[in-house]
């Protein structure tokens with residue numbers, strides 16, 4: 001059995017529509033009344049948006065219901081689905097902890113409350129019956145003030161048992177006027193020994209070469225091979241991996257056709273830049289990781305050889321995978337051990 005790693009999945013976008021609709025039925029009369037039947041909710045929740053900003057607004061719908069009390073409910077279902085339907089052995093789950101704290105608190109109280117959120121997510125992620133190695137990435141946010149983003153970096157550094165890295169999210173066209181701030185925050189994160197990724201070069205408006213030196217991986221980054229291929233040798237040299245999330249670009253209107261990703265994969269392979277294929281928002285898209293793989297294959301974007309290279313790259317670039325090898329190598333080791341024991345038994349008869 002192949003086991004996979006997903007390096008880019010948002011907690012907010014990880015709730016599949018049926019789970020969310022059932023939750024609304026039970027706990028949110030307004031939403032239950034607006035969507036009495038499931039198909040209309042699924043249509044609303046998963047439909048294509050015109051822009052990245054419009055698409056990101058949907059996250060606020062889920063963020064509003066992912067509170068201290070309900071997070072364990074949603075995370076349990078997320079892990080169950082990831083284990084049963086996606087064969088995940090490893091998952092990095094990302095979110096902005098500030099946006100899960102109670103809204104009625106003031107800013108400094110909300111900053112304080114973030115610790116509790118990280119602990120709740122960390123504890124809820126350890127489900128004995130569905131063993132997946134899960135680590136958190138804390139996202140700074142383009143719409144949050146500097147003090148909050150700085151506190152997010154510091155929290156990540158304090159909670160290394162649960163957190164493996166930091167990220168910046170919230171729409172890559174919004175970093176522009178605060179670029180120096182984010183460079184400072186990334187420098188600070190690196191000085192604390194934190195690992196880094198960042199939503200960057202996702203859309204043509206989100207291309208900031210100034211941020212690249214501070215990132216170990218690039219969230220999306222598809223505009224680099226598409227529009228700025230001259231940067232690829234520099235990425236290869238720095239061993240920076242792109243986190244490519246195919247379905248997202250169709251849902252946000254960034255690409256019209258999955259086949260446009262062929263240029264992304266071909267140019268990265270030629271330049272020696274690794275790609276990890278990820279889901280971004282598996283729930284919101286209603287597309288799980290094995291289907292992302294299959295779609296790329298059936299639409300001739302990549303071949304099996306390239307797919308396996310990307311699957312291996314995901315484990316190599318995982319921030320908290322504790323082994324040198326991907327799980328397939330470990331399983332092969334186990335199988336070989338078994339067969340040699342059997343052989344030994346046969347010999348001893």
Ligand SMILES: [Zn+2]
Pocket residue numbers: 008010199219280
């Ligand atoms: Zn993302």
